[in-house]
Amino acid sequence: MDVRGISDLDLEKYDADEQVKIICLGDSAVGKSKLMERFLMDGYRPQQLSTYALTLYKYTTTINGQTVLVDFWDTAGQERFRSMHPSYYHKAHACVMVFDVQRKITYKNLPNWYKELREYRPEIPCVVVANKIDADIKVTQKSFNFAKKQGLPFYFVSAADGTNVVKVFKDAIQMALSYKKNSSDFMDEVMRELENFDLERKEESSDKEEETQQGKPDSA
Ligand SMILES: Nc1nc2c(ncn2[C@@H]2O[C@H](COP(=O)(O)OP(=O)(O)OP(=O)(O)O)[C@@H](O)[C@H]2O)c(=O)[nH]1
Numbered sequence: 001m002d003v004r005g006i007s008d009l010d011l012e013k014y015d016a017d018e019q020v021k022i023i024c025l026g027d028s029a030v031g032k033s034k035l036m037e038r039f040l041m042d043g044y045r046p047q048q049l050s051t052y053a054l055t056l057y058k059y060t061t062t063i064n065g066q067t068v069l070v071d072f073w074d075t076a077g078q079e080r081f082r083s084m085h086p087s088y089y090h091k092a093h094a095c096v097m098v099f100d101v102q103r104k105i106t107y108k109n110l111p112n113w114y115k116e117l118r119e120y121r122p123e124i125p126c127v128v129v130a131n132k133i134d135a136d137i138k139v140t141q142k143s144f145n146f147a148k149k150q151g152l153p154f155y156f157v158s159a160a161d162g163t164n165v166v167k168v169f170k171d172a173i174q175m176a177l178s179y180k181k182n183s184s185d186f187m188d189e190v191m192r193e194l195e196n197f198d199l200e201r202k203e204e205s206s207d208k209e210e211e212t213q214q215g216k217p218d219s220a
């Protein structure tokens with residue numbers, strides 16, 4: 001079964017009209033997982049798949065009368081800045097980029113994350129989040145110019161006390177949806193074509209593999 005097939009099944013399973021994928025980027029221990037957990041605490045969390053490298057949270061919400069299924073992707077255990085696997089970016093519709101206001105290095109690394117994001121997803125909406133403001137509220141008077149320079153929305157948040165967490169994720173979902181609906185962006189069209197082409201080729205080759213590997217246990 002291909003990726004499109006799985007998405008369609010998801011839409012049926014959750015009785016959703018739309019589906020978007022939102023990814024979270026940032027150094028280790030900036031609070032990516034805590035932010036998602038805080039947001040999802042109040043929400044309906046139908047399913048949570050966890051692996052060593054990746055947590056996928058499924059979340060449904062209603063926007064303008066439409067049921068929207070949101071896939072939140074979160075990585076774990078990135079000890080320091082390291083490139084993400086391309087599949088992490090694959091078909092993402094929005095990105096939440098996080099740094100820790102208490103650790104300057106995590107802010108300094110934002111351009112690295114942003115550069116990699118733009119290599120894979122040149123056009124998707126991205127928001128920048130300064131987390132852990134509860135530890136020292138004075139930091140909200142400091143200026144963090146990276147977001148402004150790149151023209152990205154910026155939020156001061158705290159996963160610990162909940163400040164702005166719902167706002168960030170609701171905004172990100174809205175942006176993801178409008179990106180998905182309005183994106184007529186040329187690169188995206190090209191990527192879609194290439195993906196379909198690639199999937200078809202993979203299907204063909206996996207059909208062949210199935211023929212030769214029948215009876216073998218599934219090792220995936
Ligand atoms: N004071 C404070 N601590 C926080 C906040 N958010 C997260 N933390 C703490 O920061 C640490 C790291 O949080 P995680 O959510 O695990 O960080 P992460 O970005 O998911 O880290 P990786 O999974 O390694 O990439 C934990 O000890 C949290 O309790 C916050 O808003 N305020």
Ligand SMILES: [Mg+2]
Pocket residue numbers: 032033034074075076077
């Ligand atoms: Mg984490």
